[in-house]
Amino acid sequence: MGYREEFLVKPGAKPQLGDIDPAYKGKHKSHEKAALVIAESLAQIGQWQYLLHADASQSLLIVLQGLDAAGKDGVIRHIFTGMDPQGTRVFGFKQPSAEDLAHDFLWRIHQRAPGRGEVVIFNRSHYEDVLVVRVHELVPREVWSRRYELINDFEKMLAQNGTRILKFYLHISPEEQLERFKRRLEDPARQWKISESDYAERALWGEYMQAYEEAIERTSTRLAPWFVIPANHKWFRDLAISQIVAETMSEMDLKTPPPRVDLADIRKKYHAAMRGPDQA
């Protein structure tokens, strides 16, 4: 069984995040031994992405969610740096602007959905509207609680238009988070990453877990599944995600598209250019 099956949250199931070990690393002993496996998946992803771009009939949307320091930036840096930037876009969703807030919560998201042939990665996403918004009571319960269904409808529409959707929750322990905060404090090259809200948000860990469990339960669907990725070990997180992405892309039936021109006609033009007076 691959990690795609192992970490998938089956539609309708509620993940018990407290029971999932964030330090899990499967059968892999160390980063060194896993590096080759990761490299292999990355090479496959690169090849599939070329075909996705060439084929230009489908697209891939990857949603990354997790608490502060869970490793969202790291996943992007380690896994998606290998993709051709022509055809790959990353959007980070921070505090909505006044214009965003003047619209429904999916308005700013929809504008950034992948076009045919594209891979788009969301660093945070519309899920914040049932996570941070819920935990901080930024809108009343009757508003956020209706959003699960709206999200499912929206994702279904994208999927029916040819978008494959993969959603990853990066699962770390509170101890690991504190350890990462400590590294930021001690390393002058990382101190700029520290934000005032880090510890305030941390104090709401339990509320966030509850919000994540319900969000994942309500929105893990066949067309847009959630995966809970043990993420205390960065290398294991990268290994699992790259394997899931590669496996998913391998099933997208991506092929070099047929020529858009009459090849016999183009051959004639080529031979004429070979013979003809050079225009230069």
Next chain:
Amino acid sequence: MGYREEFLVKPGAKPQLGDIDPAYKGKHKSHEKAALVIAESLAQIGQWQYLLHADASQSLLIVLQGLDAAGKDGVIRHIFTGMDPQGTRVFGFKQPSAEDLAHDFLWRIHQRAPGRGEVVIFNRSHYEDVLVVRVHELVPREVWSRRYELINDFEKMLAQNGTRILKFYLHISPEEQLERFKRRLEDPARQWKISESDYAERALWGEYMQAYEEAIERTSTRLAPWFVIPANHKWFRDLAISQIVAETMSEMDLKTPPPRVDLADIRKKYHAAMRGPDQA
């Protein structure tokens, strides 16, 4: 002397493209020997990009221009794939849409200018509005001929707002273009790239050279310089561009930004979290 000085078109100078050897490869004998030099520049670019992103006060705009098969896609794939996609965006400018055409020619360009901390690569650009538009007489001469000044004004504004601008013309010979067309014809995996217009545009080579020479002469400025890159050898093209980009970024005075928080206060919070009842 590095390639930045060697290939720079000095403000006010008119490049004589017919006199520049597209097969030039400097002192480098072969791809194999150049690979290490390229890898070194790419590693530097990666480090500078991290700081550009962290610092978030400046940005970098790279404009790639060249005829069909000159290697614009290849440069993006070879040089910019190594950049963190979070912070790097590529925009290809194809035929303008009806909405684009309802506005001035810089309207769609301005929307895609890099934000602070970003690297943006233009695959074709606003220069098409004084190149293809001129060659095919899509607007009258009095319209396109006024655009050089408008472009300079626009680029000056970006530069004054903290954007470094590098513009590369990928210079290939008509024989090399024909050779690349042949490879597309013969390789089934590349046939999808063939477009009807390839040979029609090729027949206008002389007109394009004239348009490029004038565009480069009129718009190579201190704040937004043009470089004519000999591009028959793909590896040499990559070597020269990566060296010029790395050298430019090294002069941008990029540093890790200072912490945005009171570190003493954060240390207190950290120790409280270490002692306190874990919230998980």
